[in-house]
Amino acid sequence: MSRVLSRVLGRCIGLDVHLDFIEIAICEEGRVYSAGRVSSTPEGIKTLAESLAPTDRVALEVTGSSREIARLLEPHVKKVIVVSPGDTGISQARAKTDRLDARTLAKLLWTGELEAVWMPPEWIARMRRRLARRDQLVRARSRVKNELHAVLMRCLKGRPPVSDLFGVKGRDWLRGLELPDVEDETVKAGLRHIEFLDAEIEQVERLIAQQALESAQIKRLMTVPGVNVICAAIFLAAVGDIRRFKGSRPVVAYLGLDPRVYQSGSGPARGGRISKQGSPRARWALVEAARSVAQQPGPMHAFYERLRARKGHNSAIVAVARKLVVLF
16 A cells, blocks of 8 residues: 555655755655765766656755756756755754755655745846846945944044945035045046946846836836836846735735734733844845835825834835835
């Protein structure tokens, strides 16, 4: 009977993925055994795929290459499940080796204790990569700007005579300063670096906007006051298919804007700070949009003012960001 059931259910394959190799374990009829390893190359994964049966199920943890590995294996098996490392308990195990990790995945898959993470479609994955590149460029530009501010402080130049130090007039002022040689070199190199990063940021933002404006959902989000194309793109890239959430509460929790709740003994439950789970980039974009919409006349501004009077500016802005998520 167990062999018949095994043929119906298929085997469960656990893959522990590394940069150079993939450790393989198989659970068949409830028995787990190691099955060696293959290289983490297209050729190695093809060899693995050819050894699998159409009734097999495969589980692997989220890594940088998990999406491509799943894509290569999916045509050859019944199902490929990509799981979060935090859901497997592997990282907390007392004994942890590549072989044991693969066996654990295979066993958990056999017992039905693994829940797959949502894998975004290709256009969402492409948007996420572009937004991540934009983040890296903006952070690099901020580091250079901070370095130039540090030069002004070291040379006792005081406050700049312009509101925007890195606008046209501000950059002309920086170039005209009399500074020691090494500091002058830093300023000129920094300005060249900023000009390069500005051009790169402009280029990637153009690509983001072109892709975003092909989406009816992003266009709809941009009808909300204070929400620009970057904010709308970041939100949709983080959330993906909104239909996978049952209402607005799970979306708020997914983005980490839900308050933590504390309760012990017979005392009443009380709310704390937001959980900050999920995408930090999406929370930042929503808070920036909330700052903008809170300054414009309308229901959101009235909501912000009521909360600011009771809880202060920061809590009110976070509440407006949460309200934007519900509206979205």
